[in-house]
Amino acid sequence: MSGTVRVVVVGGGYAGVMAANRAAGGTPGTAPVEVVLLDPGTQFTERIRLHQVGAGGRNTAGVDWAEVLHPQVRRMQARALSIDSGNRRIRGDHGSVRFDWLVYAVGSGEQPTALLSVTNRAAAGSTREAIAGLAPGSAVTVAGAGPTGVEVASALAVARPDLLITIVAPSGLAHPVTGRHAVARRLQHLKISVEEGVVDPVTGTITSGGHSRPSAAATIWTAGLAVPSLASDSGLPVDGDGRLLVDATLTVPGHERIIGAGDAVCVTGAAGAHLRASCAAAIPMGAHAADTVLARLSGVAPSAIDIGYLAQCLDLGAGRGHLQLVHPDDAPRVVALSGRSAGWAKEQICRMTVAWLAREARRPGSFRGPTGPAVPVG
Ligand SMILES: Cc1cc2nc3c(=O)[nH]c(=O)nc-3n(C[C@H](O)[C@H](O)[C@H](O)COP(=O)(O)OP(=O)(O)OC[C@H]3O[C@@H](n4cnc5c(N)ncnc54)[C@H](O)[C@@H]3O)c2cc1C
Known part of the structure; x- marks a missing residue:
């Protein structure tokens, strides 16, 4: 050596x-x-923006490697x-x-599926194309009511208000999104239905209330x-x-x-x-x-390691969001923000993630998180 x-x-x-x-x-x-x-990858992927790409509301989540990587790091594609x-x-x-x-x-x-997804850039790109090809009035199922499912459905409802969007999950919105009532109100405003049921990860068939029905025109898998x-x-x-x-x-x-x-x-x-x-x-x-x-x-x-959380954030489309303050162990505090202020905060957090990487590239050792050693948000 x-x-x-x-x-x-x-x-x-x-x-x-x-x-x-x-x-x-x-x-x-x-x-x-x-x-x-x-x-x-040919670029760094801002994965936390892929729901926006898949829904068609944003062109790319790619960032040039040179923007986020230390110049002396040798990249092998x-x-x-x-x-x-x-x-x-x-x-x-x-x-x-x-x-x-x-x-x-x-x-x-996400867990393996034959359906659409937003888990990486290629999958989000295919989802975007499939959605662009849908006729007005087409039904879209979003499988999964976790943060990604809620964000995809919201972004889609904003980009394509002409589609009939349903989130399907075994326990509806109960798990694991915090601020369930505020989020439910926003989904209602966006005309997104939420249904208790199970989506087949291969065929997209929906089983709900003991009955099965064929898949929607498009199904986006966000579960597991x-x-x-x-x-x-x-x-x-x-x-x-x-x-x-x-x-x-x-x-x-x-x-x-x-x-x-x-x-x-x-x-x-x-x-x-x-x-x-x-x-x-x-x-x-x-x-x-x-x-x-x-x-x-x-x-x-x-x-x-000693990592504590500050907040959980959701992008609920059109600059609106939900931000739940949490204890370091991720348990919710009583304070939460909704609407435009939460949407603004969420956007700042997305920008901050890339800014932290870029700053660490310029000054290795500088990352401390927003309030001290290793304290993240998001
Ligand atoms: C739509 C969406 C929204 C999200 N929103 C949020 C949010 O608001 N807040 C939040 O905290 N989290 C969010 N997440 C989750 C977050 O994106 C992930 O937890 C995060 O990206 C994990 O970072 P990572 O570095 O571990 O992995 P990744 O960001 O997934 O990066 C892994 C990299 O490894 C590469 N790779 C994989 N296999 C190999 C291999 N064999 N050889 C070489 N390279 C390989 C991949 O190509 C990829 O570039 C979201 C996720 C999605 C999909």
Whole structure:
């Protein structure tokens, strides 16, 4: 090995880009750090805006890599296929790469489906085309009443008020959206129906009240969480959903050189018990993953993550939203905002996520979250 230490980050989403930028700063007095980022995308994806793209209200959620990435991070446009932890090599679809330290940040998608979705740029683009081809008066089903389902339906109702939109979920709006009544009023205003039922992920057939009916003209699937199988395919420890298991320092037990961050990992123990798959957690986790690597390079014991939430935000279309303040453990506080003020706050948060990555690219080590170390919103 040369005097340079190579950190390979797999996955260039919110967690991976934050980790790559922070690691690129290195640590004074230790070996220089070379950072390689593996991601198949031609641009960084602002995933939290994909519902707007899928609905047709926004042209793109792509951001040029140069805007968010430290200039010394070497980007490889490639998909990792397997990780050989013993020999410290990653095999990708364009060759293989050696690592001294690996940050695993491959993100997530919805559960597999043959239906439309907004889980990544390609899926959101296909959804956008399908929606554009619908005749006025066509029925659209949004499967799932979580934040993504509610945001997709709202964006669609604003972009195409001529469509008949129904959100279908087993418990209606009951789970997991906070501010249920305010959100329900907004959906009613947008003429979006909410129905208790189950959507078949292959055919789109709807079963409700003991009866089945054929799929709508278009069905957008937003339910469930699925992560890439890269960790389990590589023989690394995973939970029942295939998420890479990491401890409170974000290190894989028994694999000190492999660190994980973002939706694709499960933080075991109390430090991670409240974390949900979110950009709000992915960004500080990415920063912490880099800090763990840099601490070990300096011979210092890495610290445990301490991530607390501030708010949950929903984009309810046309500049309106719902913002629920939460305790650090994500439990709702009594204060919530609705309407235009919440829509404005939500837009600032979306901008802030990209701004944090860009600032970390210019000044590695600068990310502290809005109110102190690793305190996210969103
Ligand atoms: C429509 C929508 C709205 C959302 N709104 C919000 C919100 O308001 N607030 C919030 O907190 N969260 C929101 N989320 C969730 C949020 O987007 C995710 O939690 C967040 O993107 C997770 O970040 P990540 O870095 O872990 O993964 P991702 O952002 O998913 O990035 C993972 C990256 O890894 C790459 N990758 C995957 N496999 C490989 C491989 N084998 N090799 C190399 N690269 C690979 C992918 O191409 C991708 O670029 C929303 C999600 C959606 C879909």
